[in-house]
Amino acid sequence: MVRWAEVGDGVLVRRHDELDLSLGLVVGEHGCLVVDTGGDQTQGAEFAAAVREVTTLPWTVVVTHGHFDHAFGTAAFGDCEVWGHPGCAAELVSGGERQRAFWVEHYRAAGRDDVARRIEGTRVVAPQRLVAGEAEIDLGGRTVRLLHPGPGHTGHDLVAHVPDAGVVFAGDLVEQGAPPAFEDAFPLAWPTAVLRLMTLGAATVVPGHGDPVDVAFVAAQRAELLRVAALCRAVVAGEMTAEEAQALSPYPERFTADALGRASL
Structure with a gap:
């Protein structure tokens, strides 16, 4: 099942059963912002069509990080500005084929040949508008703030804050x-990144x-991340x-x- 949920005036989340994925849309007066694009070009095209049912305004894309399920659908949005952290672009350029091979094998092993074929046929697109720290996107009548809060789920997480709606799209930081998931994470730094996200003051956080x-x-999840960070430090120090x-x-x-496994990062 795929469904929209409204989390603020002109701010929507597209929920997917596949990987329990959440993709975002922010609508302004002159443009809209698409937050993440899905795991393959077909899913991206389905999302693009759903966006067009909501608004015909020109779109801009922001990719919260370079993992396939958030970034492999971008080609479906055509020739538009794609924002992301420099590390996100680097991951998709240098690691895109590695990710593709891994997930094709994963889905084939799971008996999901249809998904495997879709990922195989996807053209990976990297962001070209790069944000190492902070940037703003003017959609007309509202501004979305992009922020890299530091390493966490990856070294290149980017969040999209919609101040007038009190919403922040957190990617996989939450x-x-x-x-x-810690496969590419920085467990010692992750709690600090989440704290910076919390200081934005958004009432609603979209994971x-x-x-x-x-x-x-x-806050409760940050407390858990702090506990994991403390355990990592204790193991590195030889205390347990x-x-x-x-x-x-x-x-x-x-x-x-x-x-x-990433305790020293």
């Missing part, structure tokens, strides 16, 4: 419905996966074993193992 959440949810850290972690073994 997860709802599943634990945060990259799962339903929109409030500040209390984000990885097995002991696993037993004390708020997250399942696989997620904690990934965090411990």
Whole structure:
């Protein structure tokens, strides 16, 4: 099932059962901003068509980070400005084929040949408008603020803050419905990135996966990330074993193992 949810005036989230993915749309007077584009060109085209049912205004795209499920659908939006962090662009240029091969194999092993073929046939597009720190996009009558809050889920996370609506699109810096993913993460720095996100003062936070959440949810998840960071430091310092850290972690073994594997970053 795919469905829209309105989280503010002219601010919508497109929810997908596949990977519990959340994609965003912000509508202004003269343009609209698409937040992430999905995991392949077909999903991107379906999202683009859904956006066109909401608005015919010219679109701009922002990619919150360079993982396939957020960025591989961008080609479907044609010749438009695509914003992202320099590290996001680098990941899609140098790591796009690696990601493609991994996820094609993953979906084939899961018996999802249809998805595997879609990813195989996707043209990967990297952002060309690069934001290392902060930038603003004027949509007419409202401004969206783009911000890199520091390394967290990746080294190149970018959030999209809509101040007049009290909404921030957090990408995978915040997860709802599943634990945060640490495969490419910086577990020691992640809590600081989330704290900076919280200082934006948005009442509604849209995670990259799962339903929109409030500040209390984000604060609780940050407390868990702080616990994981402390466990990482303790293992690196030789104060406990990885097995002991696993037993004390708020997250399942696989997620904690990934965090411990990146404990020195």
